Amino acid sequence: MIVDYHMHLRGPSEGREGPIEHTVEAVERFAEQAATRGVDEIGFTEHVYYFRELDRFVEHPYQRSRLGHELDAYCDAVVEGKRRGLPVKLGLEVDSVPGREGELLELLAPYPWDYLLGSVHIVDGEAVDMEPGLWKRLSVEDVWSRYFEAVGELAASGLVDVLAHLDLVKIFGRRPESSAVAAHHAAAAAAVGEAGVAVEVSTAGLRKPVGELYPAPDLLARCRESGAGATLASDAHVAGDVGRDFPAALELLREAGYETVTVFDGRRARQEPLG
């Protein structure tokens, strides 16, 4: 089985980012693209920070500028896709909300999530994946340390089922020395193993300055050793990117020792043969 468990429901576009379109017609276009790429099941993971119902969890100015869409419309579009027999799952990309996980889960409880995807984009109020962001305040070493501390806390929080782009902090290609990288990898893998969350192998990093898959081979192998499950992810923001570059992602998974992929239904995980 091949899944793509990270994408943002958008309308048609020439570029990499389509306009917001939370409709069943958009769900159908993404499902059609999945079929042509040999992807068996897709999961939508719109950002929390698009939804006005969740605005009390959104603080960063960039994220606040995205607010204004309706959570009900998004969920209804995906649920209607399911009703029409499409192999689609309902997810949400959730930024870490230290200390407020219970409050967020309560707000999300009425919706039929298949899984929640956890991301660290913002640390100490500054973006890791945008410039200048956190990079103007801290050294590369300290950005990495603060980022992976936040990842460990998110894993342990019980908020999410899968961690997205686990080493997003490498996005601009800046890294501390290799012994420090290895130490961060070891700590992150231990945290995901202990928490029982899965990690995604994302091809989005191939389209970013770093030009690599997330996570690094060493980090993924350590996650495998710690017993973490794995999913596949394109982080598509336009239908054409669904399943993009998946042969490379499958190769990375197999090299790390994965023979199964984690599949979710109603926030319950199970393993299916990979491929």
Ligand SMILES: [Zn+2]
């Ligand atoms: Zn993300």
Ligand SMILES: [Zn+2]
């Ligand atoms: Zn995303």
